[in-house]
Structures are given as structure tokens and as C-alpha cells.
Amino acid sequence: MPTTPPQSRLLRFLYENSLLLLVALLVVSTLVGQAFTGWHEYNTDLEDLHLAPLTLSQYLGSGHFLEATFENWESEFLQMGLYVVLTIWLRQRGSSESKKLYEKEEVDQEPDPTKDDAPGPVKRGGWQLALYRRSLSIAFFLLFFASFWLHAKGGGRGVQHRADAAGPARRWYPGVHGHDPVLV
Template sequence: MRRWMWFNALSLVMFGAFLVFIVLQSVFGWHVRNEELTQYGHAADSYWAYLQSGHFVEAVFENWESEFLQMGSYVLLTAYLVQRGSPESKQLDEDDRAEDYPEKAGPHSPWPARQHGVANVLYRNSLSIALLGLFVVSFVIHLLGGTAEYNEQQALESGAAPISAATFLTTSDFWFQSMQNWQSEFLAVGCLIVLSIFLRQHGSPQSKPVVKSHAHTGE
């Protein structure tokens, strides 16, 4: 068990932190929502009812949406674009790696990597496909949760008739929520790409070795 935890420490810490923070988000969000309901003279939601509310679903998935968009785009763009001096970039003169094609596959290579045709193409692009697919799923759930939250809020404030998800998709409210997250994600990645040209972090694979020049590009 200790050996397994050592080999998987990075993902265990990341997913552990995720669980802690999403539980805390749900608890604090539950209190915020109930304070709002009380102000309008409505009964407070139970914790489990809150987890199914538009307030919680919208808050969670508008953030997941931006994260998966940023990561999926980053994986895909780094396959084609370079940044001189950044360890986040491939070499300036590097074309496709021979190891990305079935001719270089060995007996221990994953099964799809040893194939030709559609299976190989899909596997060679599976990381960006998965991340952008998760973005699409999160986008749709954000839209549905946002619609529910919008309708709940309108009912509290004015008793207005509910709107459909298609209608909410055309509102400034929905796109404001998305853009405020999208812009921050791309800013953060852009800062990482540029700052890693000049700055170092000893021991991190996200950083160039400390002694490497600013012009050194790639790992």
C-alpha cells in the first residue's frame, strides 16, 4: 500500500484536495442559498436538496467547463505551436515524434498504438478528445444548472414564468458566467508559459533545469 501511494501521490493529493474543496463549496453554498431563501420568506433547503439545486450545479460546472476547455485547448495547441524559451513548448524545430506512430510501437506499447487506421488516429488524439469532450459535457450541465438557477431566482424575486435552456443560452447572464472563467484560465496558462522562460522551480517538470539558459526551449 505504501508503495502504491508513493507511485500515485500526485494524483491522490490532487483528487483529495478536490474532494475537500468541493465539500466545503457545497456547505458554504448551502448556507448562502438558505440565507437568500430566508430573506424571501421561504423555507430553507436541506443539504441534499441543495446539492440538486441550480445554485450548486451552476456554480460547479461553470468552473469545470472552463478548466476542461483550458486544458483541452492547451494539449491540442502545444502539438502545433511553440514558444521560444518555455519548457511548456516542444523544441522549435521539432516535428511529429516518430514514437507517435505505429511503426515505432513495441510489444509493451498500448494496443491502439500498434494499430493502423482509425483506432490509431483516435488514440493519438485521445487526450485532447477526452478533455474537450469533458468540456462539452460540463458546458451542457452548466447550461442546464444555470437555467434552473435563473428560473429559481426569477420565481423568488418576481414570480416570472420559467424559461427554457435554449432561451437561457442566448442571455448575457450565461455568457458572462462563461467568459469570466474562460479568460482567467487562459491568462493563467499564458503566464505559466511566459514566466517559465525566465523563472525556475527546482525539481519541477514544469520548469527548465535551473542552469539552462532563457533561450532553451522544451524539457
């Protein structure tokens, strides 16, 4: 690891943003993988039901893709949000993520608004400081609720797509895969 900043702008950018860039690459890679495998799986299901397969662009706008993506994200954001909130108050002996059991830590001290490098909410105090202190858990729970909504929206779209494809006389029951359609 360099102790002085790299001279090249590109190397400096890569060094200073390496975490963001790697996480973005992993997210995009898994979304691409999920898109192609989900597309193949969904078209196989549609063919089993004697329905026309979707193009990749149609699949990306389908309820199946939305539901599959945000079902996974929903559980992850809830888990991480709960983990953040619970580690504020709870402790675990031997855990490197936990606060010390019987000692005060620097993180428990009130932030100093007079420091030059103090963030704006720390300097302003009041409701902005309260929001800033809880911003990570708020962000995770907002992401959870957004994922929950998109998961539900995707599920509804998937049911509607099968109903539209089947025609107005039939409605498909989404829980039955690989079997004859069930009238609802």
C-alpha cells in the same frame, strides 16, 4: 524517492497512485468546501427573498450547486483542451512546455507497433491509432461540453426553483439578487 518498489502493499499502492490520490483528495476537498459555502450563500439569498432555506441534501441537488460547480469546470476544461491542442502546433521560445523551435523531437516520430510495450491502438493502427493520438484533447473537449450542459441545466433548475417557490403568479428574474422580485 525509492529506486526499488516498497515491500508493503499499502506503501506500494500509495507510491504508485500518489498523483491520482492527491488530485482526488483536492477535488473532493474543494467540492466539500464549495458545497458548504454555496449552501450558506444560497440560503442567505433565499431568506432575503422570504423563502424557506434548503437542507444540505436539497442544496446538493439544486440548480445553484450544479451551476456553480460546472461553471468553474467548464472554463477549466476549455482552457486545458485549447492548451493541449495549441501546443501541438505552436511553439514559444523559452517555454519548457513547448516543443523545440527548430529541431525534431522523439515525440514527433511515428510510434513503433512492433515494440512489446506498445499500447493496443499503436499495434492495431488505423482509426484506433488516430483516436489514441487525439485522446487527451478529445477527453478535455468532452469534459468541456458535459460541463457546459450541466452548467446550463443547473442554471435552468435554479430559475425553476425560485419560480416554484414564488407560486404560479410570479416568476423570478435570476439576474436580480437582493432586490424585490421582478415579474417576467
